[in-house]
Amino acid sequence: MGQEWDQLGDTGNRRSWQQVVRPVARELRAEAPQLTRSMVTRMQAALPAVMPDAATVAENAVSTEQTIEALADGLTEGVDPRRLELPAATVAFAEAGVHRQVPPSQLVRAYRIGHEYIWQWCFERIALRCDDTAALRTATELFTSWTFTYADAAITRVEEAVEAERERWLRSALAARGAAITAIISGEERNQDRASSRLRYALGHCHLGLAAAVLNPVGDDDPQEALSQAVSRLAVLVDAATHLAHPTGVTTCAAWISRARAFTEEDTAALADCRLPGLRIGVGDPGRGLEGFRRSAVEAGHARRVAADAKLTGVMLYRNLAVPALASVDSELAATFVHRVLGALAGTDDVARRAAEALTVYLDENRSRTKAAARLHVHPNTITYRVQQAEQILGRRIDAASLDLRVALALLPSFRAS
Incomplete structure (x- = not known):
């Protein structure tokens, strides 16, 4: 993979690395998908501007998992941490942050949050593999030195990638267009002729x-x-x-x-x-x-x-x-509302799912069994049966379906999927 780390030239250090650090690194590689989910959740909570939507969360997850795998592979091989390259997905995510105008400090902060999380996870497993204080001290010092050197080098490369992309971005017509679009969407730009000229688009x-x-x-x-x-x-x-x-x-x-x-x-x-x-x-x-x-x-x-x-x-x-x-602009309030109105009908079992689906389509079709059955490709009697099931689950009839019920049913697919 690359040049060996010079601190492994010492016999005692090499033995500690092989017996303690390398097995933990292999555990880290195997647990990369699960660790990614936890790390992304933590970073999203701390830095919402870095991951403002589901798409950027997914992009960050790819970047994070590739970084964990590269870190684990470097530890396993004992290579010089200063020579490890950033994964392609990490560079791409950092460059995309420039386009979204995310402050570089926040991208660096995200990297440090990830480093802190991985260090703690590995340290706990290193401690379990050491029989005495001396062995723990040696393994911990080696691991800490390697990971901090790697993190410093990686952050420097992130900063360099961001700066290079920022320079390209600022020089390009894409930057001017992005600034014009941002001004329009935010409501800052209200002059149509001026905005058309800036955007070079007939508004x-x-x-x-x-x-x-x-x-x-x-x-x-x-x-x-x-x-x-x-x-x-x-x-x-x-x-x-x-x-x-x-x-x-x-x-x-x-x-x-x-x-x-x-x-x-x-x-x-x-x-x-x-x-x-x-x-x-x-x-x-x-x-x-x-x-x-x-x-x-x-x-x-x-x-x-x-x-x-x-x-x-x-x-x-x-x-x-x-x-x-x-x-669903406030997802927590919306979820509470759905479960308050629908109760067990918001469940994930097959009976609740089919009953809620039938009731939704039945109400959408102005209570027509025939039209609802055609949309769901079932017999009209099946619609009647499932609507009755929905009423039993709700504990009330839907003769006068309230606005609350219609809205809760419309929201239900989103919260079941999540």
Whole structure:
């Protein structure tokens, strides 16, 4: 893997490394997926700006797992920690942080949180493998020296990668476009003509905002290229005059498709029917001008968020997800509301799932057994039976279904998936 660490030239140090540190490193490698989940949760709680949404959490998880594996492999081989390279996913996540305007100090802080967590995890296992104080001291000093040297070198490389990407970003037209988009979305920019000039995009047209993500990037494939192709395909599908895509992360982008004449319900229905495997795309309601550009993009982001919570893929229209989007801005309150209104009907067993699904569709179809049965591909009698099951689970009849019940049912898929 690389040049051996010079401190292992001592016979006693080498024996301690082989008998204590190396076995712990192999444990670390094996536990990488579980440790990643714990570390990402901790980093997300401490640094929400670094991971503001599900897509960036997933990107950080890939980066974190690759870093743990590289660390474990370096410890196993006893290589010089200063010579280990950063995993590609770690560099990509740091560079994407530049595009999201995350302060470099927060990226470094995330790395230090991870280092602290791994050090403590390994130290506890080193202690279990040492028979006496002297052996523990030797193994701990070696491990600590190696990991702190590695962390310092890794953080330096992160800082160098961030600075290099920041320089490229600031020089590029992409930076100017990103700043213009940020000003529009935040509401800071309210002059349509000036914003059109800054963005070099006709904001007076009608717009459909998109929030897109690649779910499982393959090998060396460029996620942004896949997203660009998908946006182009959707633009052609609705005869858009222009389209714009802007990266918001390693695997995500914000986009708009636009034309002079208004988009119709047939247009948005065509987008929803478009099959785009491996992608999740939220689509906002059509809007004209600067405010329509801004509002549709915000709605698209909420549509993708709700779709991600419910593990949905493909193209998702905000208008079909507006209720759960509005009601789940505060996820803790929304979860409490769902369980208060639905009780056991929010359960994950098959009976509760089928009963809740049937009740939802039955109410959506204005209590028509026939239409509900057609949507669920079952017999109308099955709808009657499952609705009765739902009433039994709820402990009340749904003759006068309340707004609370309808909203809780709309929210339910998101909270079951999570």
